[in-house]
Amino acid sequence: MTGFLKSNFLNIGILIGWLGLYLLFCSTCAKRGPEWNCRLVTLTHGVTIVLLTGYVVFIDGPWPLTHAGTANTELQTLALAVCLGYFFFDMGWCVCHHSEGPLMLAHHAASIVGILLALFMGESACETCAVIFGSEITNPLLQTRWFLRQLGRYDSLLGDAVDLLFITLFATVRVGVGTAMFYCEITSPRTSMVMKVGGVLMYGLAWVFMVDITRFCYKKSKGKYLKWKERCKQTEKL
Numbered sequence: 001m002t003g004f005l006k007s008n009f010l011n012i013g014i015l016i017g018w019l020g021l022y023l024l025f026c027s028t029c030a031k032r033g034p035e036w037n038c039r040l041v042t043l044t045h046g047v048t049i050v051l052l053t054g055y056v057v058f059i060d061g062p063w064p065l066t067h068a069g070t071a072n073t074e075l076q077t078l079a080l081a082v083c084l085g086y087f088f089f090d091m092g093w094c095v096c097h098h099s100e101g102p103l104m105l106a107h108h109a110a111s112i113v114g115i116l117l118a119l120f121m122g123e124s125a126c127e128t129c130a131v132i133f134g135s136e137i138t139n140p141l142l143q144t145r146w147f148l149r150q151l152g153r154y155d156s157l158l159g160d161a162v163d164l165l166f167i168t169l170f171a172t173v174r175v176g177v178g179t180a181m182f183y184c185e186i187t188s189p190r191t192s193m194v195m196k197v198g199g200v201l202m203y204g205l206a207w208v209f210m211v212d213i214t215r216f217c218y219k220k221s222k223g224k225y226l227k228w229k230e231r232c233k234q235t236e237k238l
Contacts, residue, residue: 010077010078010081011081011084011085011088011119012085013085014081014082014084014085014086015085015088015089017085018041018045018085018086018089019089021041021044022037022038022041022089022093025037025040025041034093034097035097035099036150038090038093038097038099039143039146039147041086041089041090042086042090042139042143043139043140043143043144045082045083045086045090045136045139046136046139046140046143047140048082049079049082049083049086049132049133049136050133050136050137050139050140052078052079052082053079053083053129053130053132053133053136054133055075056073056075056076056079056129056133057129057130057133060073060075060076062126064126064127064129064130064181064184065180065181065184066184067126068124068126068127068184068185068188068190068191069123069124069126069127069185069188069189069190069191069192069195070123070124070126070190071122071123072118072119072122072123072124072125072126073125076125076126076128076129077119077125079125079129079132080115080118080119080125080128080129080132081119083111083115083132083136084112084115084116084119087108087111087112087115088112090108091105091108091109091112094108103205103208103209106205107205107209110198110201110202110205111132111135111202113198114128114131114195114198114202115128117194117195117198118195121192121195123190123192124191124192124195127181127184127185127191127195127199130181131178131181131199131202134173134174134177134178134181135174135202135206137169137173137174138166138169138170138173138174141162141165141166141169142166144162145159145162145163145166148162163220167213167217170209170210170213171210171213174206174209174210175206175207175210178203178206179203182199182200182203185199186199186200
């Protein structure tokens with residue numbers, strides 16, 4: 001419990017840090033709207049947390065596929081605190097500005113609850129960090145796509161490359177590797193039942209997002225094909 005109280009102070013400090021970064025962006029990018037500045041914070045968090053959890057998972061250890069449910073390390077606790085502070089900030093921003101739908105809000109709420117449980121129980125940060133890594137690895141690409149649209153540069157080769165890389169990473173890491181992580185967590189004798197239930201929820205949300213991404217991929221591919229077909233017709237007329 002003492003460790004949980006210490007992490008609470010850390011979480012509050014990190015939340016203030018994310019809020020301060022947002023206010024800094026608002027002051028330096030005053031001509032841009034609130035969403036632009038919020039997404040700059042989101043991009044910063046995405047890059048930071050991917051690097052941090054990547055180090056935790058692949059270098060510092062232990063390996064989540066074999067040590068799910070083990071006691072939290074200090075570095076794992078720090079990574080969870082950084083992520084939790086951001087999710088509190090972004091959840092509050094989304095609610096105040098009505099910028100996201102129920103699905104994204106549900107994802108944020110589930111992430112907050114899962115991280116809080118891992119910090120409170122003092123265990124399962126190992127696999128929680130792995131889930132965060134897999135979930136956030138596509139986030140910088142998602143923000144890059146939004147910025148490209150705002151700058152009028154999305155309909156280009158760069159925009160297509162960002163979309164392709166995003167879809168590939170989501171399918172291979174979040175769904176593909178995520179399935180292996182989900183299986184290891186469910187079958188681990190050390191993982192508590194509440195964390196297993198949380199794993200089921202997060203895995204289900206990943207598939208809901210995957211369905212949406214598949215629909216987007218189909219619509220974009222169809223649109224590209226129709227444009228190509230139209231150009232061929234115009235070429236034949238010439």
